[in-house]
Amino acid sequence: xxxxxxxxxxxxxxxxxxxxxxxxxxxxxxxxxxxxxxxxxxxxxxxxxxxxxxxxxxxxxxxxxxxxxxxxxxxxxxxxxxxxx
Numbered sequence: 177x178x179x180x181x182x183x184x185x186x187x188x189x190x191x192x193x194x195x196x197x198x199x200x201x202x203x204x205x206x207x208x209x210x211x212x213x214x215x216x217x218x219x220x221x222x223x224x225x226x227x228x229x230x231x232x233x234x235x236x237x238x239x240x241x242x243x244x245x246x247x248x249x250x251x252x253x254x255x256x257x258x259x260x261x
Contacts, residue, residue, distance in 0.1 A: 183211060189229045191216040191236035198223060215239060 187194045192213035201208045209226040217239040228234040 183209070183226050183229065189213075190232060190234075191240060192222070192224065192229065192234075194229070195221065201225075 183194055185194050185196055192215055195212040195214050198210040198212050201210055211224055211226055211229065212221045213224050213229070214220050215222055215237040217237065219237040219239070222237045224234050
């Protein structure tokens with residue numbers, strides 16, 4: 177049996193701060209503890225499994241993806257403008 181690692185309210189993982197325990201789900205014969213987390217961007221009660229929090233599989237509510245995509249588009253735009261000249 178795997179060692180169970182407790183997550184406490186107020187713990188921080190990437191962009192998330194753990195708010196409170198939600199429930200336990202059964203998936204593929206395993207029990208997953210689900211937690212409500214608040215994202216740094218202001219999104220409240222985003223549901224994340226404890227495993228994903230600890231492993232870093234989920235880093236934000238989606239705000240980091242949007243932020244990184246905007247940065248990539250900006251870099252591409254700057255690069256394209258410099259090659260056009």
